[in-house]
Amino acid sequence: MTPLVFKTTHRIRFSDLDPYNHMTTAKYGTYYVDHRMQGLRERIGWDLKTLATLPFMTWIRRMEIDFIKPVRGDQEITITSFVREFRGPDAVIECTMVDDAGRDLSRCLMTVAHVDRNSNRGTDWPPDVAALFFESPAPAGA
Numbered sequence: 001m002t003p004l005v006f007k008t009t010h011r012i013r014f015s016d017l018d019p020y021n022h023m024t025t026a027k028y029g030t031y032y033v034d035h036r037m038q039g040l041r042e043r044i045g046w047d048l049k050t051l052a053t054l055p056f057m058t059w060i061r062r063m064e065i066d067f068i069k070p071v072r073g074d075q076e077i078t079i080t081s082f083v084r085e086f087r088g089p090d091a092v093i094e095c096t097m098v099d100d101a102g103r104d105l106s107r108c109l110m111t112v113a114h115v116d117r118n119s120n121r122g123t124d125w126p127p128d129v130a131a132l133f134f135e136s137p138a139p140a141g142a
Contacts, residue, residue, distance in 0.1 A: 002135040003082035006039025012075045023071040029063055032095050032108045035079040044132050055117055056129075061090065062111040069105045076100050081110075083133040089114045089122035091133070 016027045040046040046054070071077060081095040095108040114125045 001137075003084070004043060004133050004135055005080055005082045006035065006043055007078065007080045008035045008038050009076060009078045010035075012071055012073055012077065014073060017073045021073050023073075025067075028065050028067070028071075028097075028106055028108070031077075031079060031097070032063065032065070032081075032110065033060065035095070036081060036093065036110070036112075039081065056123070057115045057117055058091075059113045059115055060110060061113045062109075064109045066107040068107065069099075069103065071097070071105050077105060081108075083130075086125045086130045088124050091125060091130075 010031060012023055016023050018024045040051075051057075077097050077099060079095060079097050081093055084092045084094045086092075091112045091114070093110040093112060095110060096104060097106040097108075099105055113122050114129075115121065116123045
């Protein structure tokens with residue numbers, strides 16, 4: 001199965017910078033999380049209102065960020081991500097941040113837990129929900 005790839009483009013704002021004109025460390029996590037939320041809204045149809053009605057919640061359990069090259073003010077970046085695997089209650093998501101020439105600036109491995117809304121306990125991702133994160137196969141003969 002082919003993973004569904006989320007792709008967003010951003011311009012680094014002045015308020016994201018440290019005194020050396022580098023994006024602050026904390027902002028990387030913000031950009032990755034906002035990127036995933038934008039992808040959920042645009043590709044899956046889960047805006048904030050819809051998320052509140054689902055029988056489950058998601059929670060970012062872990063983020064591991066590799067800082068490869070500095071990101072600077074007013075720089076345009078592109079973030080792509082996809083679910084690499086589902087492992088019980090965890091979705092392992094691979095993210096990459098690149099510059100306008102396609103050079104890696106940062107990578108992130110994000111683990112998102114599936115949590116039952118009624119019990120507030122982690123539960124395995126249901127197969128029908130996990131399937132939303134993969135491309136639908138082309139019909140035979142298409």
